[in-house]
Amino acid sequence: MLPPVFGVLFDGIAYGMLLFVLSVGLSVTLGLMNFVNLAHCAFAMLGGYVSITLVNDFHWPFLATLPLAFLSAAIVSVVLERTLYRRLYRSSDLDQVLLTIGLAFISVAIAAYIFGTIQQPVETPALLRGAVDFLGLGLGKYRLFLVGTALVVTILLVAGLEYTRFGAQVRAAVDNQRMARGLGIDVDRTFAATFALGSGLAGLGGALAIEIVGLDPNFAFTYLVYVLIIVSVGGLGSIAGSFAAAMLIGVSDVAGKYYAPELGAFLIYLVMVAVLMWRPAGLFGRR
Amino acid sequence: MPSSAATMTPQGWLRTQSRWHPLEIAFWLATLLPFVLFPDYLSLASQIAITALFALSLDIILGYAGIVSLGHAAFFGIGAYSAGLLAKFGWGEPLTGLAFAAAVAGLVGLAISFVIARFRHFTLIMITLGLGLLAFEAANRAHWLTGGSDGLQGVSMWPVLGLFKFDLYGYTAYTYSLVVLFVVFLGARRLINSPLGLALRGIRENWVRMPAIGADSQAHIRKAYTIAAAMAGLAGAVLAQTTESVSLESISFQRSADVLVMLVLGGAGRLYGGLIGAIIFMVARDQFSGIAPQYWYFWIGVLLVTVVMVLPNGIIGGLSHFYARWRGK
């Protein structure tokens, strides 16, 4: 019989996996182009609402909505990238912050207008209801699914980066943009594609998150802070960094809620500031 | 070569940069209008003056030194709570309370400035965000001191200069806020036109060139940041004193974000940008106070996107651009 702390650990890991899927896209695009996209969680929210609408209004099975959540976020990101983001690649941090925050505000308002401000009711698919008994712990099936999905995503990302030509281009551009351009790599196009991929993952994460944390229009901001913390602590442009930081934050957050509710977010903010002061580029970041 | 420059000496030119423009005088005279035209709105006017002062403090570091801070409300809140607590524990004299709050906020700012000056770009943004959130959490948790989410109660102020009580009509409050704003503004104006102001602009214009001319950018930033923190603390203190209460809102992320929007709206790096932005923002918010918050932020979002894509220097930048073109320069 495993003691309950392992149950908390599992929940923390599951939460961390979810945060990883939400954050990895932002980490790579920030590392790639230094473009501060604070609308990242708005894409997540979009994916969530797409999924909800398909399930509640069109009676799709939940699992089938996941690819759509990914795609819808990716497509919207391509549109925004072409029209707005593209002009600001060489702009100041402030301009990027302001533009993307503005877009996030707009998306929250649109979501509130269409869906209302209360949390969306969602029904767990029958397949994923309940728990699996493991050495005396009840491991939630949905959380197991979440962990599995996130691991698949991780493997695909790492393999893609390592073994595909596109992945090599991304790695080169993250490492040294000027040199990559000099080698003939179309960095802007690489960025656009990576951005779409990253936003799509955020959308997927948003859909996956509904069951765990619920979905309401404020999602775009509530989780933005967590994502930013993970990205900055993990290191810009680092998948391993995002993974490690997401695990750290996920477990600390859940464990904190169980064992030390007094501390709350205080500890996480403190850790972030401390890590950044020690390693400004994040734990696994370059530069 | 413009004819005025033919008779201009270098020193003369530099001196004219700091001369008072008639529009400025008109602006400050206009701040007296609420007494006459909007006597029922004096408490709003007072809020605007306070927020304008806060925006001015952010302009020093953002508009002039180029430091994007998402946590500047920390100093506003520190000033507010300091002034509030001083009064609560028995010393309700307003002016010394202001000095105390500015000193506390300034000292914290000085300490933090050693951290801030070392970082740039995304790391710096995240550190300011983190510190701001930490300040909020600290204030939230320490409810034995701050009252937590219930706010600080029992702040009772003595009359200003022994004569003018803070009352419900708001005359004293607005006069007080306006005077503090104006006096600090004069100081800020001096700072901007001083060698340090020029150095800050140099830092903003070209970070790399500064050490190449022998400048210690970090020392300049520390100085500016400390001054800006003290100014923000003053603004918070005035709020605490005029409303005789302090709430968590004064140290919240919302306040940090709103003041950033105001400054950008009015135009950063132009001294009056924060003031103009504060006036427009607060008046608009008051007018639209009926609508739900997310719709208010919808328009803020549209505004931000517009400013970034179309009006990069805010309203003042846009106006001066059109003015220059109209004059055919």
Place this chain on the structure above:
Amino acid sequence: MSPPAQSKAPIALGTRGLSKAFGSLPVARDIAINLPVGARYALIGPNGAGKTTLINLMTGMLTPNAGQIFLGDEDITTLGPQERVRRGLARTFQINTLFAGLNALEAVTLAVTERRGRAGRFWRGVGSDSETIDEAYDILRKLKLGDSCYQVTRELPYGRQRLLEIALALATRPKVLLLDEPAAGVPPEESGEVFEAVAGLSDDLTLLFIEHDMHVVFRFASHIIVLVGGAIFTEGTPAEIAADPGVREVYLGKRKHG
């Protein structure tokens, strides 16, 4: 090939065994340079040879992996960039690194103010320090920038901007000035002004300039250092270098100069 003439002139700037590598890519290999006071040395070499890197190492913008840098008798290897400027080592940038939104007067005034240690003052106006302003304007006038000094830098013609690069460096009253391709990109009709400015620099000032245009090099330099692949390939008088078949092959022979 001959080593620098044994001169009794004291060394203004020297390096010993200066080395730097980015990961496994060496960009500076064991570089030893001695600039005597008042020298007019040119640093040439093919693109990517590490010339700007060397200047970055000397000025402190890059930290070496090994080696030392001396300014006069003082070891400045561990000093930060602004400290080196304060001790009299200045440089100009190959790509204009100017204060785009300030005008020339403000920019040079800022540089002079920094040198005089008054840049931290915030209670008196910039316009009140007439000594500083006069000095700044003087520098501008000498570089023929006096009449355009009220114009915002980003609106200045390119040649004027290059002159402003030099003005900013001169405002720090350097003993040693490192010029990184001072006339780079300047249209022919304006480049004369830049060369006049360089020619007019005081004889006490020690100069090391990176240049690609061999006419400029032969006109101004008394000694040439050839850098290839991060290491000193050879050095000598202009006549020696021009005659050196190795240099021709590595550099001169492959480039055409108009």
